[in-house]
Structure formats: structure tokens, C-alpha cells
Amino acid sequence: MSGAGDGPLIALEGVEKRFGSFTALRGVDLEVERGEVVVVIGPSGSGKSTLIRCINGLETHDGGTITVDGVSIKDASDLAEVRREVGMVFQQFNLFPEMTVLRNVTLAPMRVRRAGRKLAEDTAKRLLDRVGILEQAYKYPEELSGGQQQRVAIARALAMEPKVMLFDEPTSALDPEMINEVLDVMKDLAGQGMTMIVVTHEMGFAREVADRVLFMDGGRVVETGTPEHFFRSPTEDRTKLFLSKILRH
Amino acid sequence: MSNVVTPAILHALLKGAVLSVELSVLTYGLALLFGLIAALMRRSRNVATRGLARFYIELFRGTPALVQIFFAYFATPQIFTLLNRLVFSPLSGGRVLLPPHLSPFAAAVLALSLGYGAYLAEVIRAGIESIHKGQVEAAASLGLGGADIMRFVVIPPAVRLMIPPFGNYALALLKDSSLASTISVVELTLSTERAISYNYQPAMMWAAAAVIYLALSMVGSFLFSYLEVVADPIRRRGRRGPRLAAAGGPGDEEAGG
Numbered sequence: 001m002s003g004a005g006d007g008p009l010i011a012l013e014g015v016e017k018r019f020g021s022f023t024a025l026r027g028v029d030l031e032v033e034r035g036e037v038v039v040v041i042g043p044s045g046s047g048k049s050t051l052i053r054c055i056n057g058l059e060t061h062d063g064g065t066i067t068v069d070g071v072s073i074k075d076a077s078d079l080a081e082v083r084r085e086v087g088m089v090f091q092q093f094n095l096f097p098e099m100t101v102l103r104n105v106t107l108a109p110m111r112v113r114r115a116g117r118k119l120a121e122d123t124a125k126r127l128l129d130r131v132g133i134l135e136q137a138y139k140y141p142e143e144l145s146g147g148q149q150q151r152v153a154i155a156r157a158l159a160m161e162p163k164v165m166l167f168d169e170p171t172s173a174l175d176p177e178m179i180n181e182v183l184d185v186m187k188d189l190a191g192q193g194m195t196m197i198v199v200t201h202e203m204g205f206a207r208e209v210a211d212r213v214l215f216m217d218g219g220r221v222v223e224t225g226t227p228e229h230f231f232r233s234p235t236e237d238r239t240k241l242f243l244s245k246i247l248r249h
Numbered sequence: 250m251s252n253v254v255t256p257a258i259l260h261a262l263l264k265g266a267v268l269s270v271e272l273s274v275l276t277y278g279l280a281l282l283f284g285l286i287a288a289l290m291r292r293s294r295n296v297a298t299r300g301l302a303r304f305y306i307e308l309f310r311g312t313p314a315l316v317q318i319f320f321a322y323f324a325t326p327q328i329f330t331l332l333n334r335l336v337f338s339p340l341s342g343g344r345v346l347l348p349p350h351l352s353p354f355a356a357a358v359l360a361l362s363l364g365y366g367a368y369l370a371e372v373i374r375a376g377i378e379s380i381h382k383g384q385v386e387a388a389a390s391l392g393l394g395g396a397d398i399m400r401f402v403v404i405p406p407a408v409r410l411m412i413p414p415f416g417n418y419a420l421a422l423l424k425d426s427s428l429a430s431t432i433s434v435v436e437l438t439l440s441t442e443r444a445i446s447y448n449y450q451p452a453m454m455w456a457a458a459a460v461i462y463l464a465l466s467m468v469g470s471f472l473f474s475y476l477e478v479v480a481d482p483i484r485r486r487g488r489r490g491p492r493l494a495a496a497g498g499p500g501d502e503e504a505g506g
Contacts, residue, residue, distance in 0.1 A: 056390050084392030094387035098405040098482055107401060108391035140483050153387075160391055 009034045009069055009164055009195050010055060016063030017050055017219075024050040026219040027064065032164070037196045039206040039227075042216035043242060048199040051216070052166045055197070056086040069163055084112055087157030091169040093149040095141035095156070101128065102137040105156045113160070120159075127155040131185050147178030151185055164195040171202060203247065207231060215239045253453070258444045265440025266461050272354065272436055273423045276362045280422070283366025288373035302370070309367035315428050317364050322356035322432040357429035365422050372418070376411040377403060409480040416473030420466050427462075437461060 008031040017025040024047045032038050040048045053059040055066060057079045066073050073082050095104050105124035109115040115123070128134045131151040133144075141149055150170055157165060167186065171179040183205050190196055190209045200206065206213050206227055213230040215223045215238075223236045231247075234240050290302035309317065329347040337346040351359065380403050388402040430439035441458040445451050478484045 058386055058390060080389075080392045080394055083390050086390070088387070088390040090383055090387060092381075092383050094381070094383040096384060096388070096402055096406075098409070099401075100482075108388075108393055111397050111401070112392040112394075143483070156387075156391070 007070060008032055009036075010197070011067045012051075012055070012064065013066075014064035015051075015054060015061050015066060017047070017054060017059060017061050024219050025054070025061070028216075028219070028221055030214070030221065032195060032197060034163075034195055035193045036211045037190045037194075037198065037209055038212050038214055039210035040197065040199045040214045040216060041201065041203075041206065041242075042222075046216040047219040048216050049168050052088075052168055052197055052199055055166060056083050056088055058088075080112070084108075084160050085163045087160060087162035087165040089150070089153050089157055089165065089167045089170045091172050093141070093146070093153045093173070095149055095152055097141050100138050100140060101133070101144070101152050104141065104152060105159045108156070109159050124155070124159055127158050128152070130158075130188075131155045132181070145178060146174045147181045150174065150178075150182045154182075154185055154189070158189075164197065165189065167196065167198040167200065169199050169201070171200065201246070203231070215242065217242070253448050253450055255448075258448060261440045261444050262437065262457060262461065265435060265437040266465070268434070268440075269423070269426050269436040269438075269462075270465065272357060272361075272429060272434065273419075273426045276358050276365065276426070277419055277422055279358065279362035280365035280369050280418075283363060284369030284373050287366060287370035288377065291370065291374055292377070305363075306367045306370050309364045310371075314361065314364050314425055315431065317360040318357055318428055318432060321360035322351060322353060325356065326350040353429070353432045353434045356432060357426070357434050361422065361425060361429075365418060368418055369415070372411050372414045373407075376407040379410055380407050405480075409477075412473060412477050412480055416470065416476075419469050419473065423465055423469060424462065 010030070010032040012028055012030040015025050015028045015030075016023070028047070028051060030038075030051075040051065042048050050059055054061045055068065055073075057073050061074075068082050068086060071082060073079065095101075096107070099107065102121060102124055105127060106115075106117070106120040109120045109123065110117065125134060125137060128137055131154055133148050133151050133155075136144055136148060136152070141152065144152065154165075154170075170186070171182050174182065179202070183202060186196070186198070186205070187209050198205070198210075208227075210227050212224060213227050214221055215230070215234075215236070217238050223230070223234060223239045225234075230239075231243065234243060287302045287305055290298050291306070293299050293302075326349060329349065333345045333347050338344065384402055384406075385398055388398045393402070426436060427438040429436055430442070433439070435443070437458055441454050445454045448454070
């Protein structure tokens with residue numbers, strides 16, 4: 001995994017996205033350094049999910065540029081090539097229901113990276129052990145709890161050895177008692193130096209793990225800063241209003 | 250009563266039943282093929298391709314199977330003659346490419362398979378479209394290509410969903426195969442009619458025919474129930490649990506791993 005240079009791993013410049021007459025992103029700039037953990041917060045409809053979905057090309061952006069490790073995703077000859085470097089974890093887990101947990105994790109390495117079965121399974125078991133569910137390897141997704149499914153989804157993304165991991169509200173579909181088991185895995189990942197962009201409503205996670213917090217509203221980045229700056233002394237009124245609403249309880 | 254159910258009559262019914270099964274199985278196979286092609290065409294990016302598939306489906310879903318069978322049997326000789334004279338003969342230097350008419354069996358297979366293909370096309374399309382978009386996105390974000398996404402992520406769960414409606418149409422087709430009797434295919438229904446003209450026992454003979462159809466349907470029904478189990482990974486494995494569920498842990502990995 002040789003980097004293309006010393007520049008930021010992810011760079012967005014003036015990114016715009018429209019869905020019909022609705023503008024989801026209005027000129028977003030963002031640079032993410034290697035090893036950095038960026039947490040994106042904001043009200044629903046603010047463009048947070050669209051932002052990270054643009055980074056791996058699940059949504060095509062209408063304006064501006066997005067580069068991943070120096071490669072513009074518009075110019076990429078094969079979008080799949082960019083995607084294999086960018087892991088993604090979804091709110092709804094999106095595991096493959098017809099496959100065992102182990103097969104969920106080995107599919108992409110075997111089909112995309114052409115890894116042999118033995119190697120892929122050894123790697124998968126190591127990753128499942130790391131997220132604490134090795135004993136579920138031969139079960140099917142529907143036999144697992146939500147928290148377990150999400151941990152499988154994280155292991156599945158990690159199996160491609162991505163340079164960056166995107167998390168799209170990974171705990172929003174979970175029962176409260178399962179949120180921490182997923183957040184713990186993410187904290188562990190951040191601690192090991194993984195570059196991460198995390199869309200979440202978990203302010204505790206943002207405080208504790210983020211190097212930088214990004215507040216979005218109306219398709220724009222309203223404010224960005226360290227968690228300390230962000231939660232202690234936000235400068236924008238819109239940020240203060242949002243924080244006062246979610247931190248009151 | 251000794252001459253009511255003779256070996257010859259039993260033999261005739263049996264032969265009719267065998268032909269009904271042959272007709273149904275062959276037709277169903279072709280219908281699956283037509284249905285798959287039409288379903289894929291309906292999902293094409295090309296408007297004309299989509300339109301053609303739509304036209305086929307609406308045409309065959311919207312006309313009676315009996316009319317389609319009559320058309321395939323009685324109208325094709327006229328059409329084939331015309332095509333031979335105007336198109337094929339000039340192109341091939343006077344040779345006649347199309348036969349003067351279709352055999353009753355071929356006409357029945359053609360009409361019923363096109364008709365059922367239209368229904369199965371919708372079953373296949375619905376099955377493919379019912380797959381959660383998120384699973385396709387997850388596969389794409391892992392770097393899997395379009396063909397792999399179809400093969401590993403979309404088709405297996407989609408086929409599982411298609412099995413019950415496939416079963417319904419298979420049973421409906423078995424019963425609709427009796428329509429082939431109207432163009433002199435000697436399947437179970439026409440064999441029964443002919444047998445009655447020998448023994449004058451309509452009550453007994455039609456009851457016998459009904460029982461044979463029912464028995465065949467039940468075989469089909471069990472077959473599709475079995476397929477449902479086979480296609481469901483958890484039911485296939487058994488609910489008792491996976492092989493390694495109890496032990497687990499790192500110590501459970503294969504030796505030398």
C-alpha cells in the first residue's frame with residue numbers, strides 16, 4: 001500500500017451534489033490526513049451521509065473534485081479500484097444474508113484481491129477475533145444481534161485492507177445496549193492509526209476519539225475544529241443551537 | 250363392469266399423463282428462459298429493449314392462453330407460407346425454410362411457454378428488484394464488479410424469493426397443459442375424453458383424470474417446498490446451530506493455520 005505522496009489522504013474541493021432540485025452539498029472543502037479521525041455531525045438532511053457517499057462514489061458529485069490518495073475519483077479508470085481502498089460501514093449493516101459471517105468477510109478479498117481461500121479465511125478469522133465475534137464465524141447474519149452484525153460489517157470492510165474507513169451512522173440502527181460494543185471496536189481501530197471519517201450522533205465518541213469535528217448544515221461545513229473547541233466554545237450560532245438541542249439531556 | 254376399465258384404457262390414461270408431464274416440463278423450461286430474457290431486457294438501459302420486453306409481457310399476459318394456442322396452431326400455417334414466399338424464399342434462392350405448419354405438440358409448447366414466460370418475467374424482475382439496495386451498495390463499496398455483485402449478492406437471495414411464485418406458476422401450467430387437448434395433443438384430458446367414448450363412464454373417467462392431475466400437482470408442490478428449504482441456508486443447515494457455535498474462540502482454528 002504505497003501512498004501517492006505526502007499530501008492529504010482524502011481531499012475534497014468545492015464538492016457539490018444535487019438530487020433533482022434539492023442541493024445536498026454546496027461547495028464542501030475537506031482534507032483528511034493519514035491517521036486522522038474526523039467526526040461529522042449535523043441535523044438530518046444536512047448532507048453528512050451524502051458527503052461520505054460521494055467519497056467512495058456511491059453518489060456521483062456534480063461539481064468540485066474528490067481525490068483519494070492522490071487519485072481523483074472522477075478520473076479513476078475504474079471506480080472499483082478506488083472503492084477497494086475505501087472501506088464503508090452502513091447504518092443498516094448490509095451484510096449478505098445468504099452467506100455465513102466468514103463468507104461475508106472473505107468474499108471481496110477472494111473475488112477482488114484474488115486471495116486464496118486459506119489466506120482469506122485466516123485473515124477473516126483474525127479480523128473476526130479482533131472485533132470479538134470469531135465464535136459466530138459459521139452463523140448467518142440473521143442469527144446475530146444488530147451489534148454483532150455491525151461488527152461483522154466492520155471486519156468485512158477491514159478485510160480489504162482499506163486506507164480509510166467511512167462510517168455512515170454506524171450505531172443509529174442499534175438497540176442502546178449494543179451501541180458501545182460497536183463504538184469500542186471503532187475506538188480500537190482509531191487507536192491503531194486507521195484514517196476514519198465517521199458520521200454519527202454519538203457525541204461521547206466525538207469528544208473522546210475525534211481529532212477534528214465537522215459540523216454540517218444545509219449542505220455546507222458550518223464549523224470545524226478540535227472536539228475541545230467544538231464542544232466548549234463553538235463560534236457559529238448555528239452550531240451552538242444544534243449543540244444546545246442535542247446535549248441538553 | 251369387466252369391460253369398463255380395461256388395460257387398454259388404463260394404458261391410454263397413463264400415456265396421456267406422461268405426455269402432460271412432458272409438455273409441462275418442456276414448456277416450463279422454455280418459459281423460464283423466455284422469462285429470464287424478458288426480465289433482463291426490462292432492466293436494460295436501452296429504451297427500445299425495455300419497450301420490446303414490456304410489449305411482449307403485456308401482449309401475452311393480456312390474451313387468453315387458449316387464443317394463443319389456437320394462434321400458434323391454426324394461424325402459423327398462413328403466416329409461415331407468407332413469410333416463405335415474401336422473405337425466406339427470395340433470400341435463399343427459392344428454398345422454403347419454414348415448415349408448412351407446426352405439430353400440435355410444438356404449437357402448444359410454443360404458445361404456453363411464451364405465455365408463461367411473460368408471467369415468469371415479472372416474477373424474476375420482482376425478485377431482483379426486491380433485493381435491498383444497501384446490499385448492492387455494500388458489495389460495490391468493497392470493490393466488487395457488476396457481474397460479481399449479480400452472481401454473489403443479488404441472485405442467491407432473489408432466487409430464494411422467486412421459488413414460491415415459481416411453484417404457483419408451475420402448478421398452473423400443469424393444469425393449463427390440458428388446453429393442448431383442443432388442438433389434438435393427446436395428453437391426459439384428451440386421452441380421458443377418448444377413453445369415455447369407448448366405455449361410456451364419464452363420471453369415473455373424469456374423476457380418474459382429476460385424481461391424476463391432483464397427484465401430479467402434489468408432486469410438484471412437494472418439489473417446490475423442498476427447493477424452498479434447499480435455498481434457505483439456515484433451514485438447509487438445520488436450526489440446531491452451526492458446527493463451531495459451541496466451541497469457538499481462537500483455539501478453535503484449524504491446526505497449522
